Amino acid sequence: MRYERIKMAHGSGGGLTLELIEEIFAPAFGMGELADAALLEDGSGRMAFTTDGHVVKPPFFPGGDIGRLAVAGTVNDLAVMGARPRYLTAAFIIEEGLAIGDLARIARAMRETADEAGVAIVAGDTKVVERGRGDGVFIATAGVGFVPEGRDVGSHRLVPGDVLLINGTLGDHGMAVLSRREGFELSLALESDVAPLNHLIEEVFAAVGDELHFMRDLTRGGLAAAANEMVRHGPFGVRIHENKVPLQEDVAQYAGMMGIDPLLVANEGKVLFAVTAGAAEEALAVLRRHPLGARAAAIGDLVRQPAGRVVVETPYGSRRLLEMPVEEQLPRIC
Amino acid sequence: MDTFRPDLYRDPDLVAGLAAKIAGKAAQIGRKVKIMHICGTHEHEMGRHGLRGLLPENVEVLAGPGCPVCVCDQLYIDQAIALSQEPGVILASFGDMLAVPGGVPLEGERRGDVRMSLLDARARGGDVRAVYSVFDAVRIAHENPDKEVVFFSVGFETTVVAVAALLLRGAPAELSILEANYYTPPATRLLPSLPGFDIDAFLLPGHAAAVTGIRIYEHLPREHGIACAAAGFEPVDQLAGILAVLRQIAAGEPRLENAYPRVLAEDGNVKAQEKLFRVFELVPKRWRGIGVIPESGFDLLPEFDRWSARERFKGLLPEARREGEHPRGCRCAAVTLGQSKPSECPAFGAMCTPDDPYGPCMVSGEGTCRAWYLYGAGDGSLEVRA
Incomplete structure (x- = not known):
């Protein structure tokens, strides 16, 4: 560990978060390969199991709230492992003074999002902490899902030549939350993309099956974190074509103004797919027919060289690196 | 348009x-x-x-x-850190400045010749807040009438104009300014x-x-x-x-x-210049790794002393510059002058990364080392990390 105390950047989803996981938690718990959820065998099939903490500030933001975020985030962690999400639990850490009406609104949003995803919230816990010890409410979730027979997605299947697809514009969630943060208020109508993606993912499986090699939801750290984590898994690199990455005009403008690269910003309704070149077109067509994939695009591919790096090809024919996000891009957005 | x-x-x-x-x-x-x-x-x-x-x-x-972050004298950083440790003081700083090491050694932390930054000061209980402009500091002062708010004013002539505009129309009494503002044109006299x-x-x-x-x-x-x-x-x-x-x-x-006529008038922004020099005077300032350059810094004119953190906290501010401009082995001085490429520094990418910067050029969003680490050398050669 490079630091003796926790810094905000340890929660950024970037290099320090990875360091924390790889040097503290993984050895302590004896964990092997790290992914969005654990895949467990019990003889009758494979189960995916995950857990997630949500500390977004503010808890209500354009396009969603912490409740929808908690359910969608957990569902998506399971779905990108190839699982069909089924059951969730939720623990609430509530700050003294939170309006009951706000809590009810959050609970309703959780139920609605769970219905949308087709999952049930089956257990929970409640704790209250003194005023000043929490930002309204924190939610910790766990979720389980089941991987259908014969389905195999994961980093072990990544090979050079795989095409990278995303289901829409990047950076919407992070910029929407930031636009409502104290001191950053903007009149732009930015909305979070927070949504459960399991149905969308099922349709891609139905269309291309085994040609789908890998998925990752693009939350904290955005595309930059996901792509850099991918290249840790094998002797290949990621190539991104910058002009193929879909961005909402307002997001691009606001990010430009703030000096923030949208490729590093969190999403809560975007998934990165790696599919074989032969299946890319069909997968893209399926995505674009789905309401949560209207602006889907093929944004790059896995290349042999340079291995271990994420390279962005600019619209000018020049190249640059895309690094793991550093420091607090935007604190507490998910 | x-x-x-x-x-x-x-x-x-x-x-x-x-x-x-x-x-x-x-x-x-x-x-x-x-x-x-x-x-x-x-x-x-x-x-x-x-x-x-x-x-x-x-x-x-x-x-x-x-x-501006890279050339900010380490003494100013030490002063900001000292103020942040005073009870009742909120230290407001641009986010860029928070991780820049000053001159005070941090024993037993991390590796190498590590110096204390404002982030370290915050981890030790200092109330250090990241702001986007001096006006955020004003807001913090209004919200905390029982506290002293010090704005760590780092930046070139562009950012200091906002401070001048604020003080001309009057600022809260609880607000004070710690000036670490530099004026670029005199540096171009030194370089040749x-x-x-x-x-x-x-x-x-x-x-x-x-x-x-x-x-x-x-x-x-x-x-x-x-x-x-x-x-x-x-x-x-x-x-x-x-x-x-x-x-x-x-x-x-x-x-x-x-070559920038769509934004730039040859005379510049005359109104802004006028405001600037009604509030600040040009003084000799030490550029980190470069040395003292005459008329290259902005200090408040005496009639604005009531907002000067140096006046208000006299006696509490460290006055002595610590030995060593940069941590041992850091080539920020040569990088800042264009005499060394970041990739030629042995610390670059190895013990100095944006996650854990060793020298100031890796900290700031404006720093050359950080740009090279994040994007490559900008020439398509992508293997610049150690």
Whole structure:
């Protein structure tokens, strides 16, 4: 560990978060390969199991709230492992003074999002902490899902030549939350993309099956974190074509103004797919027919060289690196 | 008005056209040409768009002292840290400044010659807040009437104008300013006098010049025969600036050129200059790793002393500069002067990364080392990390 105390950047989803996981938690718990959820065998099939903490500030933001975020985030962690999400639990850490009406609104949003995803919230816990010890409410979730027979997605299947697809514009969630943060208020109508993606993912499986090699939801750290984590898994690199990455005009403008690269910003309704070149077109067509994939695009591919790096090809024919996000891009957005 | 249309100034066809013209001019010149910019935003945008990769082999663009965070004297950082540890004080700083090491050694933490930063001060209980401008500090002062709010005013002539405007119309009594503001034009007087200086042209900082105007750089072509163009930051802007100085060099007529006319008036922003000098005076200031440059810093004029943190906290501020401008082994001084590339520093990418910076040039969003780490050298060679 490079630091003796926790810094905000340890929660950024970037290099320090990875360091924390790889040097503290993984050895302590004896964990092997790290992914969005654990895949467990019990003889009758494979189960995916995950857990997630949500500390977004503010808890209500354009396009969603912490409740929808908690359910969608957990569902998506399971779905990108190839699982069909089924059951969730939720623990609430509530700050003294939170309006009951706000809590009810959050609970309703959780139920609605769970219905949308087709999952049930089956257990929970409640704790209250003194005023000043929490930002309204924190939610910790766990979720389980089941991987259908014969389905195999994961980093072990990544090979050079795989095409990278995303289901829409990047950076919407992070910029929407930031636009409502104290001191950053903007009149732009930015909305979070927070949504459960399991149905969308099922349709891609139905269309291309085994040609789908890998998925990752693009939350904290955005595309930059996901792509850099991918290249840790094998002797290949990621190539991104910058002009193929879909961005909402307002997001691009606001990010430009703030000096923030949208490729590093969190999403809560975007998934990165790696599919074989032969299946890319069909997968893209399926995505674009789905309401949560209207602006889907093929944004790059896995290349042999340079291995271990994420390279962005600019619209000018020049190249640059895309690094793991550093420091607090935007604190507490998910 | 298309002044801020990024689609236009990032147009691939325009970029390709300019690159071709640059290649033609460079071939005509037929020798190595070294161009220095003195603005961190130039460096970052150059890296982000890979612009060095679009230049011919005999045209080299070097980063000079263009990062206010990197040149901020470590004594000011130590003073800000000291104030942050005072009970009842809120220290408001630009986020860029928080991780910059000052001069006070941190025993037993991390590796190497580690110095304390404002982040370390915050981890030790200091109330340190990241702000986007002095007006955020005003808001914090209004919200905390029982606290003293100190704004750590770091930056070049562009950022200090906001402080001047604020103090002219009156600021809360609980607010005070710790000045660490630098004025860039005098640095360009120093650079040509350095041993081994062999720069053919300057790309002048478009935003800073929008305040100061460009005439202040007249000595460069006149006294030193250095070609000059003030340039903006988008790919088209930077390449237009590079083409402008190449044309001057090819013609053998170095002069001062405004290659950013859509934003920049030659006289600059006269109103802003007037405000600036009603509140601040130019004083000699120490640039980290460079030394004291006459008339290169802004201090509050005596009539604004009531908002001076130095006056208000007299006796509490450390006055003695710690030994060693930069941590041992850090080449930020040479990098800041364009004498060393980040990739030539042994710490770069190894013990100095944006996650855990060792020297100031890796900390700041304007720092050259950070740009090289994040984007590569900007010339398509991507293997710059150790």
